Amino acid sequence: MQITLDTPLDMHLHLRDGEMARLVTPCSARTFAGAVIMPNLVPPVTDSAAMRDYAERILQAADGCDFRPYMTLFFKNQTRQELETALANPLFFGLKLYPAGATTNSEGGVKNLGETGTTLHLMEEMGIPLLIHGESHGFVMDREQDFLPVYRNLATRFPKLKISMEHITTAAALELLDAHENLHATVTLQHLLITLDDLAGGMLKPHLFCKPIAKRPADRDALLQAALSGHPKLMFGSDSAPHPIHKKECCGCAAGVFTAPFALAKLAETFATHQSLDNLQAFVSGNARRIYALTPPDKTVTLVDTPMTIPAAYRGYGQEIVPMDAGHTIGWSVA
Numbered sequence: 001m002q003i004t005l006d007t008p009l010d011m012h013l014h015l016r017d018g019e020m021a022r023l024v025t026p027c028s029a030r031t032f033a034g035a036v037i038m039p040n041l042v043p044p045v046t047d048s049a050a051m052r053d054y055a056e057r058i059l060q061a062a063d064g065c066d067f068r069p070y071m072t073l074f075f076k077n078q079t080r081q082e083l084e085t086a087l088a089n090p091l092f093f094g095l096k097l098y099p100a101g102a103t104t105n106s107e108g109g110v111k112n113l114g115e116t117g118t119t120l121h122l123m124e125e126m127g128i129p130l131l132i133h134g135e136s137h138g139f140v141m142d143r144e145q146d147f148l149p150v151y152r153n154l155a156t157r158f159p160k161l162k163i164s165m166e167h168i169t170t171a172a173a174l175e176l177l178d179a180h181e182n183l184h185a186t187v188t189l190q191h192l193l194i195t196l197d198d199l200a201g202g203m204l205k206p207h208l209f210c211k212p213i214a215k216r217p218a219d220r221d222a223l224l225q226a227a228l229s230g231h232p233k234l235m236f237g238s239d240s241a242p243h244p245i246h247k248k249e250c251c252g253c254a255a256g257v258f259t260a261p262f263a264l265a266k267l268a269e270t271f272a273t274h275q276s277l278d279n280l281q282a283f284v285s286g287n288a289r290r291i292y293a294l295t296p297p298d299k300t301v302t303l304v305d306t307p308m309t310i311p312a313a314y315r316g317y318g319q320e321i322v323p324m325d326a327g328h329t330i331g332w333s334v335a
């Protein structure tokens with residue numbers, strides 16, 4: 001069995017910077033035609049000059065692969081002038097809003113959502129998508145669910161604003177997605193496959209720890225069914241988020257799961273296992289292209305049902321990252 005995918009897109013990706021970016025960027029650029037690049041560097045990418053320079057470093061790190069970084073700015077109540085300057089860069093994609101402290105490097109995020117209205121009005125008027133890390137500061141298993149009223153409120157107040165609920169993890173978020181025309185969502189590989197049990201039900205698995213945390217079987221099953229069915233508002237966004245091994249295998253494990261190098265192969269295996277390969281194209285590209293009218297570089301990737309073993313670690317440029325399912329064999333690989 002095999003499948004050829006056109007212009008695969010990763011709609012939520014962390015490439016970091018410096019040596020780490022040099023190691024991980026080719027892992028995505030080899031198989032994806034483009035990816036939405038998250039701005040949570042230290043310091044975060046808040047203005048157009050920093051965004052332009054970061055895009056340049058990513059393109060250099062992509063090592064000759066045809067790969068379009070769709071760049072985001074870290075939401076900071078940007079002004080009209082700042083948004084216009086960003087829009088002048090053809091690689092600019094949207095603004096990513098982090099509630100302050102919700103996840104890795106988000107300390108400078110939004111403290112008071114009530115103060116975001118002016119920028120959101122401008123974004124609506126200018127057609128700039130809003131990407132949100134939708135978690136409250138409550139109990140960890142309820143953070144996404146607690147945030148859903150915020151999505152509802154924003155979707156209603158700004159009906160022309162394209163809002164993406166990033167890396168959704170609950171059946172409740174899926175329901176909300178269907179209730180508002182202007183809501184869209186990304187979902188990761190790990191949230192289609194694992195629950196809290198896989199992470200913490202037995203021995204603690206740091207390489208499965210991310211934000212939002214994996215939820216209940218019913219949530220995982222609902223997300224998987226939606227992806228397998230090619231749900232038209234659901235897009236693949238790996239949230240592949242590399243951390244060096246010493247920040248994962250330690251006391252105080254950083255949140256983030258690294259999946260980029262084999263995400264498409266694992267998705268192909270998953271969709272094939274559920275006789276849903278026909279819907280993979282929509283999930284990994286078609287939906288995103290339609291929702292955002294994207295024209296990524298032409299690129300096709302053929303996946304075959306030839307097994308591959310996920311490496312124990314990815315090493316280079318003085319970095320070492322342990323991926324999800326390190327050392328496991330999966331049934332599919334890139335041809």
Ligand SMILES: NC(=O)N[C@@H](CC(=O)O)C(=O)O
Nearest residue numbers: 014103104210211241255256
């Ligand atoms: N997903 C994560 O657990 N971590 C991401 C940030 C994020 O997307 O939440 C990271 O940058 O490490």
